[in-house]
Amino acid sequence: MAALALRQAPSLSSFSRISFLAPFLSSVSLVPSLFAPPSFRWTIPALQSLLDLFPPFVLAVPKKKTSHSRKRMRSANKGLKDKLNLVHCPGCGSPKLAHSLCPNCYSQLSRGWKQQMREQL
Amino acid sequence: MKHGVAFRKFSRTSSHRMLMLRNLVTSLLEHEQIKTTLPKARDTARLAEKIITLGKKGTVPAYRQAQGFVLNQTLLPKLFGDLSRRYAKRLGGYTRIHKYGNRPGDNAPVAILELVDNPRDLKFELAARSIGYELLSKEVQTQSHQHLLESGLPSAEETVEKELLLGPDARGSLRPYTRINVQKVLKYRDEEAKKEFIRKADDHVQTLMSDPNSLRGEVQVPSADGKKEIATFGRLDKAGKTLPGMVRGAMRLAKGALAKPHWNSQPWRQRQKLGIDRSLVDLRSTLSSSAAQADA
Numbered sequence: 001m002a003a004l005a006l007r008q009a010p011s012l013s014s015f016s017r018i019s020f021l022a023p024f025l026s027s028v029s030l031v032p033s034l035f036a037p038p039s040f041r042w043t044i045p046a047l048q049s050l051l052d053l054f055p056p057f058v059l060a061v062p063k064k065k066t067s068h069s070r071k072r073m074r075s076a077n078k079g080l081k082d083k084l085n086l087v088h089c090p091g092c093g094s095p096k097l098a099h100s101l102c103p104n105c106y107s108q109l110s111r112g113w114k115q116q117m118r119e120q121l
Numbered sequence: 122m123k124h125g126v127a128f129r130k131f132s133r134t135s136s137h138r139m140l141m142l143r144n145l146v147t148s149l150l151e152h153e154q155i156k157t158t159l160p161k162a163r164d165t166a167r168l169a170e171k172i173i174t175l176g177k178k179g180t181v182p183a184y185r186q187a188q189g190f191v192l193n194q195t196l197l198p199k200l201f202g203d204l205s206r207r208y209a210k211r212l213g214g215y216t217r218i219h220k221y222g223n224r225p226g227d228n229a230p231v232a233i234l235e236l237v238d239n240p241r242d243l244k245f246e247l248a249a250r251s252i253g254y255e256l257l258s259k260e261v262q263t264q265s266h267q268h269l270l271e272s273g274l275p276s277a278e279e280t281v282e283k284e285l286l287l288g289p290d291a292r293g294s295l296r297p298y299t300r301i302n303v304q305k306v307l308k309y310r311d312e313e314a315k316k317e318f319i320r321k322a323d324d325h326v327q328t329l330m331s332d333p334n335s336l337r338g339e340v341q342v343p344s345a346d347g348k349k350e351i352a353t354f355g356r357l358d359k360a361g362k363t364l365p366g367m368v369r370g371a372m373r374l375a376k377g378a379l380a381k382p383h384w385n386s387q388p389w390r391q392r393q394k395l396g397i398d399r400s401l402v403d404l405r406s407t408l409s410s411s412a413a414q415a416d417a
Contacts, residue, residue: 084372086361086371086372086375087371088361088363088371090247090250090251090254090255090296090298090299091247091250091251091253091254091325092250092254093254093335093362093363093364093365093367094359094361094362094363095360095361095362095371095374095375097220097222099220100219100220100221100222101219101220101221101222101233101243101247102247103221103222105246105247105250106221106233106243109241109243109246113241
C-alpha cells in the first residue's frame with residue numbers, strides 16, 4: 001500500500017502511524033511547534049494519493065480493443081468436439097451411436113406397432 | 122459427496138418424488154414399454170423389479186404391499202398372474218433400459234425402459250433383424266445379385282437352431298455378439314417365440330432385398346417393353362451408410378468426403394495417368410532405352 005508522504009517533526013510522532021485514518025487525521029491542521037522547520041506544512045491529500053490507497057486491480061481497464069484475430073484465437077478450444085462413438089447398426093447397416101438404439105430400426109418398429117393399433121380399432 | 126447414497130432426488134420433494142416413481146412403475150406395468158429420461162428410467166427399473174418380485178411371491182402380504190404401491194388397482198391381477206408366470210424361471214433382471222439419444226427440448230438423455238420378454242421386446246426384434254442382415258451379408262459376398270433376387274434366401278431356421286447350441290467362442294455363421302444376443306433373447310421363451318423370431322428374421326431379409334438401395338452392384342431389371350435394362354442399385358446416399366456385405370469403418374464412413382483417403386485408394390494406373398508419380402516400370406524402361414542408345 002502506498003504510504004502517504006508526510007513530512008513531520010519528531011514531536012508529532014504520535015500521529016505518524018501510517019493508517020487508513022491517516023489522511024483524515026492529517027487534514028486537521030495542527031499548530032506547528034516553534035522549533036518546527038519553516039518548510040513544514042500539512043496538505044490535504046490530493047485525489048491521486050487517495051487513489052493510490054486502492055489496489056491496482058480495482059481500477060483495471062482494457063488498454064485497447066481486442067483485435068479480431070486475438071479474439072478468435074481465444075476461442076480456439078471452444079469448437080464442437082467430434083463424436084467418436086459411432087458404430088454400424090447390426091440390423092440395418094446405418095450409422096448409430098454406440099450403446100444406443102438405432103433410430104432407423106426403432107422408428108420402423110414403432111410405426112409398425114402404431115399401424116397395428118390403428119388396425120385393431 | 123454422494124458416497125453410498127442409493128437414490129436420486131430429481132429436484133423434487135420426498136412425496137413428489139415417490140409419487141412420480143410410483144406413476145412411472147404403474148405406467149411400465151401397464152404398457153410394458155415406456156420412454157423417459159435415463160436417470161428416471163434407472164430408478165424406476167429398480168423399483169419395478171421389486172414390485173415384480175412381490176408379484177412372484179404371490180402371498181397375501183405381498184399383494185397388500187403391491188396394492189399400496191401401484192396406483193392402478195386393475196393392474197394387480199396382471200402383476201400376480203401374467204407377469205408372475207412370464208418371469209417364473211427368470212432370476213431377477215425383469216427390466217431392460219435402452220439408451221435413445223437426447224430429447225430436443227432440453228437435451229436430456231432419453232431411455233426406453235421395457236419389461237423383458239414383452240410382446241414388443243426391442244432386443245428380440247433387433248436380434249431378429251441382425252440375423253437377417255448378417256445372413257444376407259454372407260450370401261451377397263458369394264452369390265451374384267441377380268441370382269439372389271431370383272432365388273431368395275433359405276430360412277433362418279437352420280441357423281438359429283444351430284447357433285442356440287454353440288458357445289460364445291465357437292465358430293458359426295453368426296458373429297459372437299449376435300449369437301450371444303440370440304441365446305439371451307430366447308433363453309426363457311417357448312417354441313412359439315422361437316418360430317416368431319425366425320419369421321421376423323426372414324421378414325427382414327425380404328425387406329432388405331425388396332429395397333433397391335440395399336444391394337450393391339448392377340442388376341439387370343427388365344423394362345416394360347421387354348428390353349433388358351441395367352439398373353445400378355445400392356447408392357450410398359447417406360453419410361455412414363453401409364449395405365449388406367460391405368465392411369468399412371463407421372467413423373470413416375460418417376466423415377464422408379472429409380475423411381482421410383485410404384493410403385492405397387488411388388490405383389497405380391490412375392496415378393500414372395495424372396502424372397503424380399512415375400512407377401518403377403516406367404523408370405526401368407527409360408533407363409533401358411537410354412542404355413541401348415548409349416550402346417548404339
